[in-house]
Amino acid sequence: MKFDELxxxxxxxxxxxxxxxxxxxxxxxxxxxxFFGNSxxxxxxxxxxxxxxxxxxxxxxxxxxxxxxxNGLGTVQAYNTVTIxxxxxxxxxxxxxxxxxDVKKGDALAKLDQRIYLAQLDQAMANQxxxxxxxxxxxxxxxxxxxxxxxxxxQVLDTARSTIRQLEATIQSDQAAIDNVKTLLSYTTIAxxxxxxxxxxxxxxxxxxxxxxxxxxxxxTQLSPISVIFxxxxxxLQNISSEIATQGQLIVQAMGSDNSTVIDNGxxxxxxxxxxxxxxxxxxxxxxxxxxxxxxxxGFTNVRLLLNVRHESIVVPSSALQRGPQTTYVFVLKPDxxxxxxxxxxxxEDGKEVVIEDGISDGEMVITDGATxxxxxxxxxxxxxxxxxxxxxxxxxxxxxxGKKE
Numbered sequence: 001m002k003f004d005e006l007x008x009x010x011x012x013x014x015x016x017x018x019x020x021x022x023x024x025x026x027x028x029x030x031x032x033x034x035f036f037g038n039s040x041x042x043x044x045x046x047x048x049x050x051x052x053x054x055x056x057x058x059x060x061x062x063x064x065x066x067x068x069x070x071n072g073l074g075t076v077q078a079y080n081t082v083t084i085x086x087x088x089x090x091x092x093x094x095x096x097x098x099x100x101x102d103v104k105k106g107d108a109l110a111k112l113d114q115r116i117y118l119a120q121l122d123q124a125m126a127n128q129x130x131x132x133x134x135x136x137x138x139x140x141x142x143x144x145x146x147x148x149x150x151x152x153x154x155q156v157l158d159t160a161r162s163t164i165r166q167l168e169a170t171i172q173s174d175q176a177a178i179d180n181v182k183t184l185l186s187y188t189t190i191a192x193x194x195x196x197x198x199x200x201x202x203x204x205x206x207x208x209x210x211x212x213x214x215x216x217x218x219x220x221t222q223l224s225p226i227s228v229i230f231x232x233x234x235x236x237l238q239n240i241s242s243e244i245a246t247q248g249q250l251i252v253q254a255m256g257s258d259n260s261t262v263i264d265n266g267x268x269x270x271x272x273x274x275x276x277x278x279x280x281x282x283x284x285x286x287x288x289x290x291x292x293x294x295x296x297x298x299g300f301t302n303v304r305l306l307l308n309v310r311h312e313s314i315v316v317p318s319s320a321l322q323r324g325p326q327t328t329y330v331f332v333l334k335p336d337x338x339x340x341x342x343x344x345x346x347x348x349e350d351g352k353e354v355v356i357e358d359g360i361s362d363g364e365m366v367i368t369d370g371a372t373x374x375x376x377x378x379x380x381x382x383x384x385x386x387x388x389x390x391x392x393x394x395x396x397x398x399x400x401x402x403g404k405k406e
Contacts, residue, residue, distance in 0.1 A: 056370035056380045058333050059317050063362045066313045066355050068348060069304040070240075072284075074230030074254070078221035078297040079287070080194050084109060085216045086209040087187040090116070092217075099201055103192045103220065110217055112188040112209070121181040128174030135167035196222040221297050226290040228254060228266070230303045231281040240271060240284075243307055252286035254295060255302040264288040264295060268305065310348065314356045320366040321346065321354050330360065331367040331374050339367060341376040 086092075090112035097109050142160040145152045199219040203209060209217065232240070243250060250268040255261065266288035275282050286303065288295060295301060320330050321344075328346055331339040344359030360366065367374065374380070 053379055053381050054370055054373045055383055056331075056333075056339075056367045056374070057383060058365040059320060059368045061314055061316045061356070061360045061362060061364045061366060063312055063314055066310045066315060066348065066353070068307045068310060069253075069350070070232055070236055070307055071302065071304045072230040072232050074228040074286070074301050074303040076295045076297055076299045076301060077227045077229055078196075078223065079225050079227050080196065080222040081297070082193055082196070082220045083216040084190060084192070084218050084220060085211055085213060086110075086112060086190060087211055088112065088117070088184050089208070089210050090114075090188060092203060092205055092207050092209050095201065095205055097198050097218070099198060099218075101198050102196070103198060104195050105192055107192045108189055109192055109198075110190040112190070114185060114188045117181060117185040117188060121178065121185060124174060124177040124181050128171060128178060131167055131170045131174055135164065135171060138163045138167055190217065192220055194220060194222055195224075196220040223293055223295075223297070224290045225266075225287050226295050226297070227269070228252070228286045228288065228295065228301060228303055229283055230286070231276070231279070231283050232305070234275045234280050234282050237271070237275075237282055239307060240305070244268070244271075247308075251306040252288075253304050253306065254288055255304060257302075259302050263301065264290055264292075310355060313347070314360050314362060315353045316356060316360060316366050317368050318349060318352055318354050319368045320371075321349075322371055331371050332360070333365040333367060333380070337380055339374050339376070339378050339380055341374075 092110060093113050094111040095109075096111065097103060097107075103109070138160060142157070142164060145157050145160055197220065199221065201218055202215045203213075203217050240250070252266045252268050254263040254266065256263055266286045269285045269287050272283040272285075284305070286305075316330065322329050322331070327343050329341055329343045332342045334340055342359050345357045346354055347357040348355040367380075370380070
């Protein structure tokens with residue numbers, strides 16, 4: 001029993017000893033952390049403070065001439081379009097063009113059977129020859145009557161003269177008939193009335209064609225020059241009219257799908273004489289040389305009308321412009337690497353650059369990236385400064401590691 005009681009009595013003493021050792025160990029760890037960890041943490045705090053300085057990119061405000069454009073979407077139309085029909089009835093015996101071929105005005109496109117018209121021409125010429133012979137005979141009769149003098153009554157002379165006039169009129173009618181048949185005969189060779197390009201052939205050789213056929217033989221479109229019809233808001237009409245009165249003719253550019261590549265340069269031909277009330281826009285027509293045939297009838301193209309040029313304007317990138325509830329502003333980089341919030345008045349924007357009328361001077365540096373974290377007077381860094389600090393820090397750490405190893 002004494003042994004058991006001794007063991008029971010010693011248990012609390014052993015527990016107390018263990019608790020004191022644990023506390024001592026924790027205290028030692030805390031002292032070591034406080035001694036060795038503060039220096040590293042202070043370095044992190046220093047780095048954190050430096051990292052809080054925002055990094056921004058900048059661009060210089062420049063002075064240059066800026067063109068003022070009005071942008072629209074246009075529909076390409078052939079300058080002339082002709083559906084080739086036969087002007088006479090007949091069998092198509094020959095096609096003289098290839099589909100997609102460029103043709104000139106007067107080039108033969110097709111031929112019809114001429115035999116019926118040649119026969120009509122021979123008949124008309126024969127009738128004229130017969131009437132001509134009758135006229136000559138009537139003229140001889142009149143001369144005989146005149147030579148006979150008073151032996152011939154006046155009625156006979158008048159009848160002879162009347163016969164001559166009738167035959168002269170008949171000959172004129174015969175000549176008209178001949179000319180008509182010659183015209184019909186010329187229609188059996190079908191020629192192009194314009195310069196242009198042929199489309200898909202709409203009828204084959206051997207078919208009977210008529211002037212009233214719905215489809216015709218082929219469609220020819222004139223590609224050079226070519227027209228573009230586009231619309232602009234009616235609010236621009238006054239400025240357009242004013243510039244036309246000043247310059248005489250305005251330049252229009254056809255743009256590629258990227259809206260930055262110029263396909264062709266043309267001129268404004270006309271402004272429509274009325275405004276579309278349903279859309280509030282006015283139609284305009286421009287003509288382009290289209291020598292490379294980049295514009296195609298029926299297609300769409302972006303167009304921009306050169307209204308005028310603003311000379312010696314202050315220009316900054318569009319990314320530098322910030323919009324507030326009531327004003328527009330930019331952040332200007334000062335020599336002490338702080339920024340100044342500057343209200344500006346914008347005159348023009350084309351998506352890439354902004355023309356500033358007031359608030360910025362030529363040569364000043366504006367913030368183009370990183371402005372969302374800025375306020376008036378904020379200290380900033382440039383990307384190249386951050387790179388130099390990173391390189392210097394890396395060299396310092398590398399030197400420290402080498403010292404430890406040695």
